[in-house]
Amino acid sequence: xxxxxxxxxxxxxxxxxxxxxxxxxxxxxxxxxxxxxxxxxxxxxxxxxxxxxxxxxxxxxxxxxxxxxxxxxxxxxxxxxxxxxxxxxxxxxxxxxxxxxxxxxxxxxxxxxxxxxxxxxxxxxxxxxxxxxxxxxxxxxxxxxxxxxxxxxxxxxxxxxxxxxxxxxxxxxxxxxxxxxxxxxxxxxxxxxxxxxxxxxxxxxxxxxxxx
Numbered sequence: 001x002x003x004x005x006x007x008x009x010x011x012x013x014x015x016x017x018x019x020x021x022x023x024x025x026x027x028x029x030x031x032x033x034x035x036x037x038x039x040x041x042x043x044x045x046x047x048x049x050x051x052x053x054x055x056x057x058x059x060x061x062x063x064x065x066x067x068x069x070x071x072x073x074x075x076x077x078x079x080x081x082x083x084x085x086x087x088x089x090x091x092x093x094x095x096x097x098x099x100x101x102x103x104x105x106x107x108x109x110x111x112x113x114x115x116x117x118x119x120x121x122x123x124x125x126x127x128x129x130x131x132x133x134x135x136x137x138x139x140x141x142x143x144x145x146x147x148x149x150x151x152x153x154x155x156x157x158x159x160x161x162x163x164x165x166x167x168x169x170x171x172x173x174x175x176x177x178x179x180x181x182x183x184x185x186x187x188x189x190x191x192x193x194x195x196x197x198x199x200x201x202x203x204x205x206x207x208x209x210x211x212x
Contacts, residue, residue, distance in 0.1 A: 013206060014060050018073060021052040022080035029085070029099035029140075032147055039180040042144070045101075046137040046184030047191060053077070053103050054132050054192050057110050058124065058199025063206065067115035074107030097147055102139040106132045110196075121200050129196035133188025141181045 028045040031038050056077070057070035078100065085098045109131040110124070117123035 009206065009209075010063060013063075014073070014076075017056045017059060018076045019080065021056045022077045022084070025049050025052050025077070025101060026081060026084050029081070029101045029143075031144060032097070032099065042137075042141070042180040043183045043187070046140060046180075047187055049101050049103070049140070050106075050133050050136050050188045050192050051195050053106060053136065054110070054129060054195035055199045055202070057107050057132075058128070058196045059202045059206075061110065061114055062121060062124070062200050062203040065119060067111045067119075070107045070110040070114070071104065074103040077103050099144060099147060102143045103136070105139050106136045109135055125193060125196045125200060129193035130189045132196070133190070133192030134185045136188060137181045137184030 025045075025048060028049050031042045031045060053074060057073040060073045061067070061070040063069075081100050085100050088098050089095060110128045113128035113131055114120075114124045117127065
């Protein structure tokens with residue numbers, strides 16, 4: 001019975017965590033819609049994406065104990081987001097304007113840290129957390145600068161879910177304009193250690209709940 005319960009709970013939890021992570025970050029690639037504060041939103045969204053990836057991937061990774069599952073988790077989030085972003089394409093937005101956050105390379109680094117340190121949870125938290133936090137803003141900025149004529153496109157296709165008073169009128173220099181990647185990576189490197197630790201703790205709580 002316990003084997004069956006653990007197996008079912010394992011699959012149930014990964015679906016719930018992955019789906020909710022994706023739902024919470026579904027608009028995190030839409031920095032360009034917030035043209036007034038694009039780089040500020042990039043910094044904030046970088047942290048939110050780091051949170052959802054690090055917690056979920058670490059939880060799944062430590063639950064299975066198999067290096068590679070963090071990458072698998074990142075792939076699940078990516079595919080879910082691709083499907084959701086298809087809605088923007090259906091609304092008429094050009095394909096090269098739709099930004100899907102890049103999670104996979106950071107998830108791969110998490111797996112690498114777990115494997116290289118011989119499945120040490122403490123090393124995973126410290127090394128894996130820092131690697132995820134520092135890498136995610138970098139990959140997403142590379143992703144973002146591939147968007148063709150973002151400002152022109154943002155004005156041509158105002159976001160239908162934004163009320164009129166939030167529609168960008170003219171670009172402003174945001175508070176974090178100078179270095180959104182450095183700010184995102186700096187904050188992420190510190191916070192992601194805590195996020196990764198939370199993922200490990202969730203795993204512990206899950207086992208305790210199932211053993212009760």
